[in-house]
Amino acid sequence: MINATILNIADFIGIASFALSGFYVATKDRLDLLGIFIASFLTALGGGVVRDIIVSRDIIVSKVPFIFVDLYPILIVVIVLFFAIFLKLHKKDSIKNSKYLVLCDSIGLISFSISGALVGVSSGFNFFGVSLLAVITAVGGGVMRDMLLNKIPMLLVSELYGTIALFIGGIVFVLNHYENINLFSISSVFVFGLIFRLLAYNKKWHLPHLD
Secondary structure (H helix, E strand, O other): OOOHHHHHHHHHHHHHHHHHHHHHHHHHOOOOHHHHHHHHHHHHHHHHHHHHHHHOOOEOOEOOOHHHOOOHHHHHHHHHHHHHHHOOHHHOHHHOOOHHHHHHHHHHHHHHHHHHHHHHHHOOOOHHHHHHHHHHHHHHHHHHHHHHOOOOOHHHHOOOHHHHHHHHHHHHHHHHHOOOOOHHHHHHHHHHHHHHHHHHHHHOOOOOOOO
């Protein structure tokens, strides 16, 4: 049985990071306040909704996405947006060169890859199912946001974006197979995944293209 604390920590970090990532994307595109909230909510919660629908995650008494029965995901997004607006992060020069955006998006990617994989193994999925659920959880919200903003989803163009989520899902599956899922091992996977993602971005690593 997967430790619920580890799953919750991964979800907390992912939601907060992706909420801030959505905020940065929305402010770069000069959306109004409603647009900022929609972009942030989609980015932070969209992947988790799709994940929970796929696994019919049992929350309390009804099998529905957890954001519809638990207030903490929405509260996290609202708190993050409140502080982002209060601190006027949209006026920071660093938004223009996307460093904060890349960091927040990378943290969210890794955290949600882990949480999606953990839900997958706790649901008894095989290697393919766990890896695929990691990807869906990690990129689902961003894909929804980018489609809404008429952008090509980062999944299709960014440096090893979906590949890293697949890789992390596979690692979590192997750790579970050897009954080695604990806070230390998952934290190690998080650090490794984050470093890998930032290196891929800075070094412009890509999968081969067809000529």
